[in-house]
Amino acid sequence: MKLLINTSYREKNCYKILNDIKENDDHMVSLAKKEIKRCMGCCECKKQALKNFCVIEDDMLEVYTNMAKFDKIVFACPIYMNFINGTTKNIIERLNTFYMHPEVIKNKSIYLIIIGEMSEEENKETVEMITKYFESLTEFMEFNFKFLGYLSSGIIEEIDDIEKNNANYQEIIERIKNKI
């Protein structure tokens, strides 16, 4: 049983790969059409344990409650401007509440699939930077982190299809499933 989170603004390549690794008992949360507001830095979550984790009322509640439910959480995140996109960063900042609710994420397994338009070789440094960033978060949130892989979806204005752009797509899907 795992939670699958699409952090892209579109239900396209990140969403597709999650659907393709999805098994019966898994649950998908797609943030493409959801509202994830920015952390406002009020630190109420650090002062007291909040019933809904955060004082901001938005779709982050669905993310928090599902993170609490599942022990395996898979993020599929797109690269925007050589880093994770804004929604992914917003979500991570909103996890600040786990100072007061460490049990929600402690010892859980967080998996990451990164998707961008450029080739794996071209995105080598960016992927390293993102995975290092996730690893650094485990120091204070105490979850286990595993990088599942990078896939190129092809140039956005031309190919924009992760399956067409990867001849061995089905093999990659099986490999990812076996790593979780």
Ligand SMILES: Cc1cc2nc3c(=O)[nH]c(=O)nc-3n(C[C@H](O)[C@H](O)[C@H](O)COP(=O)(O)O)c2cc1C
């Ligand atoms: C504003 C913007 C910036 C992007 N920046 C990068 C980038 O720096 N490197 C890259 O490889 N792909 C970049 N991309 C391409 C996306 O990562 C790629 O299209 C990916 O498939 C998006 O995920 P989705 O298909 O699930 O929406 C960018 C796309 C957009 C719209």
